[in-house]
Amino acid sequence: MPQILFIHSSAFASEIRKENQGSYTRKMARILRETVRGRGVKIVERDVAAKPPGMIDQSFLQAARTPAARRTPDQIERLKESEELVSEVLASDVLVISCPVYNFGIPAPLKAWIDNIVREGKTYTFGEGRNAKRVYGLLHNKLVVLLQSSGSSGFQTGGSRETLNHADKAVIAVFTELGVHKFEKASMEGVCEESDETLERNWILCERRLAEIADRIKVRWRDLHRA
Numbered sequence: 526m527p528q529i530l531f532i533h534s535s536a537f538a539s540e541i542r543k544e545n546q547g548s549y550t551r552k553m554a555r556i557l558r559e560t561v562r563g564r565g566v567k568i569v570e571r572d573v574a575a576k577p578p579g580m581i582d583q584s585f586l587q588a589a590r591t592p593a594a595r596r597t598p599d600q601i602e603r604l605k606e607s608e609e610l611v612s613e614v615l616a617s618d619v620l621v622i623s624c625p626v627y628n629f630g631i632p633a634p635l636k637a638w639i640d641n642i643v644r645e646g647k648t649y650t651f652g653e654g655r656n657a658k659r660v661y662g663l664l665h666n667k668l669v670v671l672l673q674s675s676g677s678s679g680f681q682t683g684g685s686r687e688t689l690n691h692a693d694k695a696v697i698a699v700f701t702e703l704g705v706h707k708f709e710k711a712s713m714e715g716v717c718e719e720s721d722e723t724l725e726r727n728w729i730l731c732e733r734r735l736a737e738i739a740d741r742i743k744v745r746w747r748d749l750h751r752a
């Protein structure tokens with residue numbers, strides 16, 4: 526059964542309804558979820574804004590770098606949340622990551638989630654011999670879908686603020702390092718600065734893109750089922 530994992534990270538707990546009260550990325554996630562759900566699809570939702578993962582610290586890193594068989598009970602406990610988050614990622618075929626632009630980057634709870642799932646021996650490993658310092662991602666054959674929303678416009682490729690986009694680019698960089706080769710993205714730009722007409726147009730384009738992504742996911746699952 527294919528599993529799709531939704532990571533919500535908007536500080537707004539519910540989706541946008543009127544005038545910047547509510548989240549666009551939650552609305553985008555809901556539309557995608559409703560379009561891809563069906564028999565034989567397992568949907569898992571993780572709201573890192575509602576329940577932020579713990580920040581990593583020295584005790585986390587020491588525990589993670591201790592071979593599993595030698596970990597103390599405290600170290601096992603320290604890694605418990607990370608293990609749960611990693612398991613969700615490993616069990617999922619598609620990861621849908623909501624990525625609101627906050628201060629030119631991603632929301633802090635999303636960064637904390639990433640720090641918890643980048644784990645040696647789980648989501649990446651090192652090579653051997655001459656390649657002992659080379660990182661090899663272990664998340665092969667997964668699809669990562671980014672749902673981005675921003676207050677200003679111009680963050681997309683070729684846009685006037687492209688170089689200021691440290692949000693989805695950071696997420697893509699991490700997952701590329703972890704071995705993901707397939708990314709899809711839908712974005713809703715200018716929600717704080719554009720006119721109602723422009724926002725209506727942007728939303729139509731965003732919905733179209735979500736429909737395309739949903740189709741690709743369904744084709745992917747049909748192919749997986751056939752293989």
Ligand SMILES: Cc1cc2nc3c(=O)[nH]c(=O)nc-3n(C[C@H](O)[C@H](O)[C@H](O)COP(=O)(O)O)c2cc1C
Pocket residue numbers: 535536537547548549550551624625626627628629630674675676677678716717
């Ligand atoms: C704390 C905070 C910081 C933000 N920083 C930026 C920013 O740097 N650039 C920008 O274009 N929009 C910024 N915005 C606007 C959000 O990107 C925009 O409202 C987006 O829709 C958030 O995603 P959401 O609708 O899913 O919550 C910020 C919003 C908040 C709440």
